[in-house]
Amino acid sequence: MAVAAPADTGDLVRLVRWAAERSTPLIPRGAGSGMPGGNVGPGVVVDLTHGFRAPPVVDAERRTIRAAAGLTYRDVNGAAVAHGLRLPPDPSSGAFCTVGGMVATNAAGSRSHKYGAVRAWVNGLSFVTADGEAGHSGTAAPRHRKTAAEERFEAEVVPWLRSAGPALERARPATRKNSSGYHFAATDDALVRELLVGSEGTLALITDVEFRLAPLPEEPSTLLVTLRSLDDIAPAIAALEPFQPAAIELLDRTYLDFVRAAAASRVPAETEAVLLVEFEHVAQEAAGALAAVASSTVFAASAEAASRLWELRHLASPILAGLPDGLRSLQVVEDGCVPLARLSEYIGGLRRIAADLAFEIVIFGHAGDGHVHANLLADVRAADLAARLERCLGETSELQIALGGTTAGEHGDGRLRAGWLEPRCGATYVAACRRVKHAFDPGGILNPGVKLPDPGGPTITAERLKVGAGAPAVPEKVAQALREIERTAAYGLSRLDLLQP
Ligand SMILES: Cc1cc2nc3c(=O)[nH]c(=O)nc-3n(C[C@H](O)[C@H](O)[C@H](O)COP(=O)(O)OP(=O)(O)OC[C@H]3O[C@@H](n4cnc5c(N)ncnc54)[C@H](O)[C@@H]3O)c2cc1C
CATH class of the missing domain: 3.30.70.2190 (Alpha-Beta Plaits)
Known part of the structure; x- marks a missing residue:
């Protein structure tokens, strides 16, 4: 519907209040490199890469860095390296993915095997709630009062969460990584901070983050x-x-x-x-x-x-990058994570499902975490493409669940996998997530349909795909530029700039 590019927190607060009054959905967006469709949707896309780019501030003594949401992992890590430090979770999209996007998806990287995902490295964060209030959590919070959203959460949801604790614990997959659903920390002081990490823009808009840093390795x-x-x-x-x-x-x-x-x-x-x-x-x-x-x-x-x-x-x-135009690499079942002991079964199952549905599949990733990426190579001119992708998503999600795994190890649920949250985690867990969502965003304006599904039919239809005959038409010049971004992984380019004459 529209794109807004707020320059700073004041701008963002005004935008959210405007949207709340009109019940207009807001879709927070960083570099747009996220895969399960959390960064697109009907409503106003909030592009956080134009503002929120103040230079990062390193505190070498405390081993921390403060970074604005629109900076990239490369900006942050580059500033840390200058002090002999680094941010250990290293997404391979680090050249372009933003601080806001990384924190909102609880991103990870190859070194997450030793160092965990981003959540473990967030000391504190600043955010804007769905009521249009600026808030702070963790180390960012000391001199600030709580927002109305946090107060609703603490009064209405936290006691219930604590009483449902064992059932929620059982709903967690027994995997080393998971970025599906909301994360409920064991201690009250970490609850809001750890909940916002991985919330995919559905609970608040993140504006600024303080990360912990680690020393650089000596002899790799x-x-x-x-x-x-x-x-x-x-x-x-x-x-x-x-x-x-x-x-x-x-x-x-x-x-x-x-x-x-x-x-x-x-x-x-x-x-x-x-x-x-x-x-x-x-x-x-x-x-x-x-x-x-x-x-x-x-x-x-x-x-x-x-x-x-x-x-x-x-x-x-x-x-x-050199694939002919009809052939595309699609990320639909790209992020499953299973217990390590079931990894070979999972890879075998992925190969079989893809072959049955006539897709070539390319599997690689983070074996040490039982977490593999699987890209489907598809002829996007095929008339039954959407139906085969929907079956592939269904059969793969069932396999992940049967093996005790999760549908998303590091990329999140987005819109693509939201419908698989309940089959994986059960009704009690989803009820908990809905209570959390309602406390933070009672009007449902922040990324509706992401993480928690809207009721409806199949997830993948020809009209919802960005490729194939049913994909929405865009001007040829823009279509070519978008294709080029995909070919060259140039996700750092602002898509708004493509519209300039
Ligand atoms: C080539 C390639 C390699 C990749 N490698 C990895 C990898 O190694 N590890 C990994 O974890 N991921 C990887 N990804 C996926 C992606 O880069 C990550 O999910 C990344 O963290 C998304 O950052 P972004 O700035 O592009 O966010 P976007 O894609 O713009 O947004 C992602 C989600 O975060 C929300 N969001 C964005 N900014 C904010 C904000 N400020 N406040 C609240 N919500 C926000 C959006 O609404 C959306 O739900 C890869 C992607 C590509 C294309």
Whole structure:
């Protein structure tokens, strides 16, 4: 309907009050690199990348950084590195994803294996509520009074949450990562802060964040491991854990097939999976510990040798950028996370579901967390595309749930997966989420339909897809520019600028 680009918190407060009076939905948006459709929708898109860009402030002694919502991970980490520090969760979209988007999705990265997702690194945050009030939580809060939204939450919801505690605890997946649903912290002082992290713009608009920082590693090293069977993944990870890896990344056979020509000389034939393992010390002995499971290992201690090993992980980007126009890489079932012991079953199931529905699939990701990304390669001219994608989403979500997993490890529910929250977590958990939503946003103006679904039919229809014959028409020049952004991962470009004559 419209796009608003507030310059500062005062502007944002006025915008939210205007929207609240008219019951107009607001869709908070950072770089727009989020995958499950939390950053688009009917209403006013609130682009937080034009304002909210004040330079970050590092407190090297306290090891913290204060960063405005419109800055990118790269801005934040770059400022920290200048002080010998870093923000450890390292999304691979770090060059463009914003502080607001990262915190709103509880983003993670390869090093989250050792350091957890973003939530663990947020000390405090500032936000604007659905009533149009500026609020602060955690270290940002001391001199500030609570907002009306927090008071409603504490009076109406917290006692109920505490009494429902055991049932809510049982609803949590037994996975290392999860960015689906709302997060309920165990202690009252962390409740609001940890709830807003991962709330995908449905509870408040985040304007500013204080992160904790960690020292830079002294002697990083990398190990490349090839495996002949998916069943070797879990034993290999168990053998690696004593060496405290920061990251254990997977390239599945489907990925190796996709980059076949470029990868052939780098891994033995009949490799089913590659693990790329990052340590923060020289961990040469780790290779020996894998003797019983690995078909080969290559160790790299120098930065140069390590970056040659990691090249394997980056081979897909140029191939994806060169796909012919009818063929697209689609993220629909891209974020499932399961208990580690079920990972090989999950990967096998993903391969089977994709083959049954005539999609090529490319699987890679964070093996050490039981969390893999799965991109579908689809001919978007096919008349039954939407129906096959909907089936793929349904069958994959059922598989994730059956394996004790979650539909979203780090990208969130968005609109795409909102309908799978109740099948995964049950009615009590969803009732808790609805109470929280009502306390923070009684008028339902913040990202309605995200996380908690609107009632309705199938999630994926031809009209809701951004590709294919039913996709909404946009001017040819804009369509080409959007395609180029996707090809080159140039999500840092403001989409508003594409409309300039
Ligand atoms: C190539 C590529 C690689 C990626 N790699 C990773 C990865 O390694 N790890 C990972 O976790 N994700 C990854 N992602 C997904 C995405 O980059 C992350 O979810 C990121 O955190 C989103 O940031 P953004 O600024 O693009 O947010 P957007 O996409 O604009 O928004 C995401 C969600 O956050 C909400 N939101 C945004 N800003 C605010 C705000 N200020 N206040 C309240 N709500 C807000 C939106 O409403 C939406 O629901 C990747 C994406 C791409 C395209």
